[in-house]
Amino acid sequence: MPNRVPLEDGYLVFSEDGIRLLGSYSPVADVTFFPTRKRCPITEESVQTVELSREGTLHAWSFIHMPRMGSMDIDPGGGYAVGQIDLPEGVRVQTRIDGRPEDLEIGMPMRLEADVVATDEDGTEYCGFKFVPKSRPSPGSTP
Amino acid sequence: MNREVYVIGVGMHLFTKGYVPLRDMYFTAGVDALEDAGLKFRDIGCLYNGYIGGGMMEGVGYAKDLGMTGLPVVHVENASATGSSAFREAVWAVSGGAADVAMAMGFDDMARSGMPRRKPPPGRNKAVPGFESILLPAGFFAMWAVRRMHEAGTTVETFAAIAAKNWNHARHNPMAQRRADHEITVEEVLAAPMVAYPHTAMMACASGAGAACAIVATREWAERLAGGRPLVKVVASQLQSEVYSEGHVFLGAVVGPASSTERTAQLAYEEAGLGPEDLSLVHVHDAFPIEELMYYELLGICAPGEGDRLVHDGDTAIGGRIPFSTDGGLTARGHPGGPTGLAQVWDATRQLRGEQGPFQVHDARNALVHMMGAGSVCVIHILQRG
Numbered sequence: 001m002p003n004r005v006p007l008e009d010g011y012l013v014f015s016e017d018g019i020r021l022l023g024s025y026s027p028v029a030d031v032t033f034f035p036t037r038k039r040c041p042i043t044e045e046s047v048q049t050v051e052l053s054r055e056g057t058l059h060a061w062s063f064i065h066m067p068r069m070g071s072m073d074i075d076p077g078g079g080y081a082v083g084q085i086d087l088p089e090g091v092r093v094q095t096r097i098d099g100r101p102e103d104l105e106i107g108m109p110m111r112l113e114a115d116v117v118a119t120d121e122d123g124t125e126y127c128g129f130k131f132v133p134k135s136r137p138s139p140g141s142t143p
Numbered sequence: 144m145n146r147e148v149y150v151i152g153v154g155m156h157l158f159t160k161g162y163v164p165l166r167d168m169y170f171t172a173g174v175d176a177l178e179d180a181g182l183k184f185r186d187i188g189c190l191y192n193g194y195i196g197g198g199m200m201e202g203v204g205y206a207k208d209l210g211m212t213g214l215p216v217v218h219v220e221n222a223s224a225t226g227s228s229a230f231r232e233a234v235w236a237v238s239g240g241a242a243d244v245a246m247a248m249g250f251d252d253m254a255r256s257g258m259p260r261r262k263p264p265p266g267r268n269k270a271v272p273g274f275e276s277i278l279l280p281a282g283f284f285a286m287w288a289v290r291r292m293h294e295a296g297t298t299v300e301t302f303a304a305i306a307a308k309n310w311n312h313a314r315h316n317p318m319a320q321r322r323a324d325h326e327i328t329v330e331e332v333l334a335a336p337m338v339a340y341p342h343t344a345m346m347a348c349a350s351g352a353g354a355a356c357a358i359v360a361t362r363e364w365a366e367r368l369a370g371g372r373p374l375v376k377v378v379a380s381q382l383q384s385e386v387y388s389e390g391h392v393f394l395g396a397v398v399g400p401a402s403s404t405e406r407t408a409q410l411a412y413e414e415a416g417l418g419p420e421d422l423s424l425v426h427v428h429d430a431f432p433i434e435e436l437m438y439y440e441l442l443g444i445c446a447p448g449e450g451d452r453l454v455h456d457g458d459t460a461i462g463g464r465i466p467f468s469t470d471g472g473l474t475a476r477g478h479p480g481g482p483t484g485l486a487q488v489w490d491a492t493r494q495l496r497g498e499q500g501p502f503q504v505h506d507a508r509n510a511l512v513h514m515m516g517a518g519s520v521c522v523i524h525i526l527q528r529g
Contacts, residue, residue: 011274011394035274035394042387053215058486059390060293061319070450082282084392094278094286106293126449128274 003124006049007026007117011035012129013051019114019129021049032089054112056135061097061104085110085131098132110133144238144414149365149376150526151244151358153489158320158353158477160445162499165197167251168332168354169205172482176229176356181368183209187358188242193229194481196255199331202248217513223428223518224382224516226355227484231522233359234380244360246309249482250458252352256480271517277395280345285339288433292341297436299341301451303332305432306346307448308460311455313502318486320477348430348473355485377466379411379510379525384518398428399519407521411511414441415525419443421506422465424494424527426487428515429472435459438513439467443457466504469494484522487512495528 006012012021024033024047026040032050033041040047061083067074081104083097096115097104114131156168177184192202203216221228226249233245291297295450310327313319327345335345362475365374374507383406385391385399412418419442429435439450444465458464470476470490473483475519491510510526 008273033391060286060287060290062282064279064282064285065337065339066281068279068281082278082286084286086390089195090389090394093281094392094395096277106290128277 001048004114004127005124007126007128012127014114017113018054019127020054020123021093021112021129022069023050023052023089024048025050031053034091034093036123044140046090050093056085056093056110056131057110058106058110059086059092059095061082061099063101073104077100083110096128096130098136099123103133144234144377144380146238146240147362148234148237148359148377149362150377150488150492151360151365152182152369153358153492154179154356155318155486155489156354157318157480158349158351158479158482158486159322160351163278163352164254165201165250165354166205168352169248170208172250172354172356172458172515173209173246173248173249176358181370182244182358186244187212187213187214187246188216188244189217189233189236190218190248191217191229191232191483193225193247193249194251195220195222195225195250196253196480200361202250205250219306221514221520221522222518223430223480224479224484224514224520224522225481226486226514226521227514227519227524228289228382228516229380230357230359230485230488230524231380233317233357233525234524235379237359244358244364246356246358247485248354248356249485250354251327251479251481253350253480254352254480261363265361267284274394278397279337279339280395280397281342283397283475284431284433287437288341289434290433290435295448295451297451299333300329300368301436301454302341302432303329303343304454305435305459307427308330309429309468309472309474310345312461312469312502313475316470316476316490318489319471319475320351320353321475341431342431343490345431346474349475350475351477351479353477353479353482353486355482355489357485373399373496373528374519375492376529377419379415379523381407381411381414382412382520382522384520385409397517397519398515401437401441402518403521404438404513404515408442408513411523415527417509417525422509422511424466424469424491424504424510425467425471425508426491426512429468429474429512430478432474435467435472442511442513461502461504469499469502469504482520484512484514487514488524491526495526
């Protein structure tokens with residue numbers, strides 16, 4: 001298993017059972033936020049860091065026929081998909097997703113995966129995250 | 144507002160994809176506004192420079208081309224709502240008594256705008272993009288569009304019709320970036336390359352460079368300089384940042400919840416003492432046609448879900464019940480960044496004075512100008528003739 005490092009601290013963790021997003025739970029407001037907040041923006045009270053569910057549903061999507069931010073090249077396949085995923089905690093995550101327009105449908109179940117953005121000379125993988133259709137086999141699972 | 148505030152001069156440099164030094168654009172727009180007002184630069188009490196790209200010193204440096212009077216000069220930045228925010232600062236400076244005459248200047252080249260550069264954090268030896276750069280604005284608004292199609296059955300033809308209308312409005316505007324030599328059709332807009340489903344390149348706003356300037360003043364100054372022209376009064380000036388709402392998106396978000404527009408509009412209508420039915424024309428942040436469609440409803444021009452019908456009935460074209468984006472909007476007049484909100488003020492002011500010739504709205508009395516700024520803020524001003 002290569003050494004995996006999040007793009008930035010505080011957004012996600014790698015545990016034994018895979019990648020998890022980090023959010024903040026405000027007990028007073030009973031609201032969960034992603035990404036983490038310094039404190040609850042509604043009550044100004046303190047929040048608790050929580051690991052969020054790995055599965056949610058697709059609220060909205062699009063397919064982008066342009067280079068990604070910071071790049072001059074269009075992805076192989078003519079672009080990439082983006083989506084908003086609703087998690088059971090009441091959190092909406094805006095992110096890269098996998099899929100062609102014909103595969104994507106509002107309301108479909110989606111699953112979190114690591115998204116390797118860059119690899120260092122020593123093999124360290126810098127990871128963001130993405131959601132993929134839940135029906136797709138997990139990486140490493142037997143077909 | 145404590146004191147009444149009037150727009151007494153507006154000026155622009157053409158929005159363009161071509162190369163013109165920003166210093167030249169700044170000077171052209173500034174002199175144009177001063178001449179429109181009938182003022183010397185020495186009459187200006189304070190100056191707010193709005194620009195997104197570039198760096199420190201730029202605006203205050205360019206201002207020296209207009210004059211060196213020692214006046215207070217401040218840089219304002221609020222992403223796409225930068226020009227609108229600079230305008231608001233000028234309005235409040237006059238309203239609050241800090242100055243009798245204030246200038247708001249916007250200039251930019253969208254090509255140089257972007258997310259702040261960051262150095263790699265300690266312990267990382269590779270500069271990698273941060274999580275905030277996950278999404279392009281094109282993706283964000285495209286998701287609004289896909290969601291709208293899902294919920295209300297809106298078709299891509301409706302989006303294309305809004306874009307075609309704005310392209311055709313711009314054909315008559317000498318300051319517009321996209322001036323087509325023929326009537327743009329829905330079919331042509333749909334046939335353009337796809338940028339972010341369901342938006343094609345002809346639906347995406349024209350990003351380029353440009354400058355726009357507005358001068359505001361007290362009633363006394365406005366009356367003295369009117370020269371027989373109608374006065375243009377600022378009857379509402381509102382700016383709101385985000386309030387948490389269900390399904391709130393924080394990461395990679397571009398403009399926050401759509402309800403920001405509804406909330407800011409409500410405050411503006413209350414301040415102006417009028418409602419959407421009193422408006423003669425409207426400018427919005429139509430970076431993509433889904434936005435203009437949603438703002439019909441969020442600004443209260445029509446009931447929720449009825450925006451599509453407005454488009455098909457031609458209500459929002461010049462000559463219709465309530466024309467939107469009369470100068471071409473972000474779609475075709477263009478969206479360089481800093482000056483965009485001030486270009487809206489340029490058109491709204493000239494519309495209220497009856498000076499827009501081939502794209503004049505008949506008997507324009509009240510104009511609403513709206514911009515969203517990523518991050519995010521919503522800015523709304525209402526200008527009134529008289």
